[in-house]
Amino acid sequence: MSTVRVRLPSPIKRNEAFEVRTLITHEMESGQRRDAQGAVIPRKILNRFVATFNGQPVLAMDLAPAISANPYISFYMVAADSGALALAWTDDDGTVIRETVRVTVT
Amino acid sequence: MSDPQGLTRRRALRTGAATFAGMIIVARSAHAQSPSPAHAELLQRLAAGRTPQQGRVRVRMPEIAENGSTVPITVTVESPMTAENHVKTLLVVSDGNPRPEVFSATLTPAAGKAEISTRIRVARTMNVIAYADMSDGTLWAGQTVATVTIGGCGS
Structure with a gap:
């Protein structure tokens, strides 16, 4: 099971862009490696990351196997009001890992 | 008094430095390479016939990364990120990994600033x-050269 960590600056000012830093544990198996017997280890990565604030899209990313294990992604967003930032990572196996963080603007 | 051992060492250092400088020149000249077919295809999917202009996009990576399995990268685009004028898609590709795509991001004005950072695998020194x-x-x-001392393919 993946663990998610999200860091927001404090304080966050209304209508001013701020950085959201995210980290999730995941092997991001690239599909390029071989095991000791020479067989290709099947690809298993998080292939998509989506950030939504109060239901509005902020950022959506398609991720390739070139993204390192335990993906770190940081991006900016701007908020006119306080609300909920919903983050979702989609695994190749279809599992979606979700995290919601409260954004409070001053 | 000359010290033959010292001279040898000095010569070895000089040769080493020259070789290193040569490697950098080779790496920098990789700029001129035309993109691989897979890279060109990814670009065409985004460009739809347009030719990209150089500028407004900045790719930052460490000058030399020791561990190619996790190399920090920050991509910034000069844009006011307003409803009228913003970055719609940001595509990042490399020309040295088994597959060129790194990520493709769809941004909205709600991002406020067009900057994304992550960590990527770098198989060898590449654009x-x-x-x-x-x-x-x-x-x-925009582009940069990612220089690694240990490639990140096996991890």
Whole structure:
């Protein structure tokens, strides 16, 4: 099971862009490696990351196997009001890992 | 008094330095390479016939990364990120990994600032190129050379 960590600056000012830093544990198996017997280890990565604030899209990313294990992604967003930032990572196996963080603007 | 051992060492250092400088020149000249077919295809999917202009996109990576399995990268696009004028898509590709795509991001004005950071695998010293498709229909490109001492393919 993946663990998610999200860091927001404090304080966050209304209508001013701020950085959201995210980290999730995941092997991001690239599909390029071989095991000791020479067989290709099947690809298993998080292939998509989506950030939504109060239901509005902020950022959506398609991720390739070139993204390192335990993906770190940081991006900016701007908020006119306080609300909920919903983050979702989609695994190749279809599992979606979700995290919601409260954004409070001053 | 001359010290033959010292001279040898000095010569070895000088040769080493020259070799290193040569490696850098080779790496920098990789700029001139035309993109691989897979890279060109990814670009065409975004560009739809347009030719990217150089500028407005900045790709930052460490000058030399020791561990190619996790190399920090920050891509920034000069844009006000307003409803009228913003980055729609940011495509990042490399020309040294088994597959060129790194990520493709769809941004909205709610991002406020067009900057994304992550960590990527770098198999060998290679170019990393970012393309920004803007809401006004222009297409911009920027790039850097990622230099690694240990490639990140096996991890």
